[in-house]
Amino acid sequence: MLESLELEKDPDNISLSAQNIHKYFGGVKALEGASVVVSKNKLISLIGPNGSGKTTLFNVISCWSPKSHPDDLLEEDEVKIQKRFLDGINRKFGGKEESEETPSEEVGSVDFEDLRLDGLNAHEAALTGMMRTFQTTRNWPKLTVLENLLVAPQHQTGESFINIFFKRKQIEEEERINTLKALEILDFLEITHIRDQIGEELSGGQLKLLALGRLLMTAPRLILLDEPMAGINPTLGNKIMDKILELKVDSTIFLIEHNMDVVFNYSDEIFVMARGKIIAQGTPNEIESNKEVIEAYLGADY
Numbered sequence: 001m002l003e004s005l006e007l008e009k010d011p012d013n014i015s016l017s018a019q020n021i022h023k024y025f026g027g028v029k030a031l032e033g034a035s036v037v038v039s040k041n042k043l044i045s046l047i048g049p050n051g052s053g054k055t056t057l058f059n060v061i062s063c064w065s066p067k068s069h070p071d072d073l074l075e076e077d078e079v080k081i082q083k084r085f086l087d088g089i090n091r092k093f094g095g096k097e098e099s100e101e102t103p104s105e106e107v108g109s110v111d112f113e114d115l116r117l118d119g120l121n122a123h124e125a126a127l128t129g130m131m132r133t134f135q136t137t138r139n140w141p142k143l144t145v146l147e148n149l150l151v152a153p154q155h156q157t158g159e160s161f162i163n164i165f166f167k168r169k170q171i172e173e174e175e176r177i178n179t180l181k182a183l184e185i186l187d188f189l190e191i192t193h194i195r196d197q198i199g200e201e202l203s204g205g206q207l208k209l210l211a212l213g214r215l216l217m218t219a220p221r222l223i224l225l226d227e228p229m230a231g232i233n234p235t236l237g238n239k240i241m242d243k244i245l246e247l248k249v250d251s252t253i254f255l256i257e258h259n260m261d262v263v264f265n266y267s268d269e270i271f272v273m274a275r276g277k278i279i280a281q282g283t284p285n286e287i288e289s290n291k292e293v294i295e296a297y298l299g300a301d302y
């Protein structure tokens with residue numbers, strides 16, 4: 001099971017496919033050929049010890065960080081690295097290769113539905129219908145909690161100057177609907193009392209809740225959640241997980257989580273990561289019964 005992973009799934013039903021991803025930080029091999037295939041409208045969890053590469057994989061998938069080439073570890077030669085970069089550009093735009101040498105082969109890919117993601121920047125990737133939350137939460141520090149929710153929905157009519165001029169009524173209606181939705185979300189997340197507090201004044205748990213609120217304001221087709229439960233009280237955490245389950249109707253959820261009760265209760269499938277690779281995958285029952293893998297790679301406490 002460790003060596004040959006069964007990655008074949010119904011191709012029409014795949015939300016995300018990341019294949020053979022490498023990521024190096026100097027000599028640190030954070031990812032060493034990690035591959036995941038995530039089916040649509042499922043909740044898939046990614047588990048593994050601290051430092052195993054989970055957040056790094058999310059960073060590459062969401063284009064916050066470019067993947068590495070396996071040669072990057074061996075090559076200190078700047079000229080070769082630059083040549084590979086130029087070869088990539090020439091391949092993309094049909095230009096001539098830089099030298100007579102065989103062009104370096106591209107390694108690894110990230111596809112979201114029928115879109116190739118690797119090569120995009122984080123902003124472009126965010127416009128494809130994918131959204132992520134961060135392990136260390138980010139927000140607009142000078143905006144209030146309510147305003148933070150209101151800036152989340154994308155493609156609002158009011159964003160273009162021409163639209164502002166001609167479509168005042170439609171903009172007002174959209175704002176009214178979004179405000180009602182934001183107020184409902186604040187109530188659901190039990191943070192109505194801090195709606196006028198600015199982002200930089202919030203506690204760690206409140207920041208996590210705000211990040212989830214921003215997510216609930218939009219309707220992404222793929223949601224990447226990096227430890228959304230950390231720092232949130234368990235009762236509210238379960239309520240949020242129930243809400244996230246409801247999102248499966250329209251969205252696919254890919255979750256990094258250390259809380260094994262959450263992972264085993266809510267996941268359709270679990271990926272286990274260790275030292276930058278996926279070492280096992282399966283339904284909660286399959287993973288639970290694979291005690292050797294759990295104990296060998298995650299420790300008996302898991």
Ligand SMILES: Nc1ncnc2c1ncn2[C@@H]1O[C@H](COP(=O)(O)OP(=O)(O)OP(=O)(O)O)[C@@H](O)[C@H]1O
Nearest residue numbers: 025028030048049050051052053054055056057135
């Ligand atoms: N920006 C960076 N610079 C250098 N090393 C990094 C960087 N980001 C991650 N790493 C290293 O890559 C490895 C994987 O880190 P990553 O954050 O992906 O782990 P993780 O599985 O998310 O862990 P955790 O469960 O603790 O969040 C670690 O050894 C880490 O030190």
Ligand SMILES: [Mg+2]
Nearest residue numbers: 054055056135
């Ligand atoms: Mg992490």
